[in-house]
Amino acid sequence: MTTVPGVWLEDLTWPEAKYRFDAGTPVVVPIGAASKAHGHHLPLKTDALTARALAQKLVERVPVVAAPVVGFGFYPAFTPFAGSQHLSAPTFTALLAELLAGLRSHGVRRIAILNTGVSTERPIDEVAQDADDLLVMHMRDLGVAADGQLDSTGGGHADERETSVMLALDPRSVRMEALAPAGPFEQTAATGDATQATAFKGERILAMRVDDMVARLCRRWPDLVSA
Numbered sequence: 001m002t003t004v005p006g007v008w009l010e011d012l013t014w015p016e017a018k019y020r021f022d023a024g025t026p027v028v029v030p031i032g033a034a035s036k037a038h039g040h041h042l043p044l045k046t047d048a049l050t051a052r053a054l055a056q057k058l059v060e061r062v063p064v065v066a067a068p069v070v071g072f073g074f075y076p077a078f079t080p081f082a083g084s085q086h087l088s089a090p091t092f093t094a095l096l097a098e099l100l101a102g103l104r105s106h107g108v109r110r111i112a113i114l115n116t117g118v119s120t121e122r123p124i125d126e127v128a129q130d131a132d133d134l135l136v137m138h139m140r141d142l143g144v145a146a147d148g149q150l151d152s153t154g155g156g157h158a159d160e161r162e163t164s165v166m167l168a169l170d171p172r173s174v175r176m177e178a179l180a181p182a183g184p185f186e187q188t189a190a191t192g193d194a195t196q197a198t199a200f201k202g203e204r205i206l207a208m209r210v211d212d213m214v215a216r217l218c219r220r221w222p223d224l225v226s227a
Contacts, residue, residue: 009067011081018107020065026110026221027065028134029102030055031096031120034071037081039190041160041178042166044083047116053169054064054114054139057210062217062224064112065092070099073120081189093123100127100134109133110221114213118156130160135220143209150199155192158182162196 006182009017009027021027026128035044043049049073051164055066071085080085087095096113112135115124121138128134151161159182166174179197182190218225 002092005063005065007065008055008059009065012065013045017065021103021107021109024109025063025164026112026217026224027108028055028058028112028114029067029070029099029103030114030116031070031071031073031124032116033085034069035085036075037078037084037189038162039178039188039194040180041181041194042158042163042177043170043173045173046162046166048222049169049173050139050162050165051114051116052060053206053215054116055207055211056216058213061210064224067099067103070096073117074123075117075119077119077185078189080186085146087124088208092120092220093127096124096127100131104133105151111135112137112217112220115139115207125189135216137213137216139209142212143205143207146201146205149204151196155182157185157192157194158188158190158194160194160196160201161177161192163197163201164202165205166202167197167199168206171199 001023003186009178030051032047034048037049038046048069051069074089075086079086110133116139128136150160179194181193182188185191
């Protein structure tokens with residue numbers, strides 16, 4: 001039988017969760033918009049699905065507890081696009097601070113935040129300021145070595161990189177007929193050229209992101225290496 005090093009919090013009973021918390025197991029909090037515009041070709045769930053997939057790959061590699069994906073955040077640039085859900089910065093920071101406080105009240109002593117957004121970075125960094133028990137991992141800083149796989153430059157949202165990741169994770173959700181070099185962001189909610197995206201590139205990007213996450217977790221908490 002294959003042993004899975006980590007586990008999703010939602011799959012545990014509360015005594016099992018308490019046992020892991022008391023043992024000092026790090027808790028990873030993934031953050032990814034449950035509903036946010038990603039051009040004409042990617043589903044609103046793109047960030048949440050990516051956050052879930054990265055956290056799943058983490059629990060397969062290191063002994064952590066993955067908390068449920070936080071699906072709401074600070075995404076002001078996307079409010080004009082139908083279906084995009086957005087919290088103000090104060091509301092988002094309050095939400096995150098309360099979630100972290102709840103974990104700490106249950107005995108969690110080591111927390112890692114996995115953030116898939118960009119506008120969420122500053123509020124998260126504010127919450128994390130001076131927190132000795134917290135490691136923040138912003139996705140755009142992860143897997144940078146995979147940039148050599150990309151054929152187009154620029155972009156940053158629903159572009160070649162993000163579309164490749166979705167082709168690797170959930171190809172049926174990508175509207176292939178809508179792939180195109182992005183028009184003005186104000187009209188498309190996308191930047192960059194998605195036409196160069198492939199599932200192979202997405203798999204390499206994901207693998208390198210996970211390698212970076214594992215390395216950062218193990219540098220911060222070296223006992224994870226031998227756990």
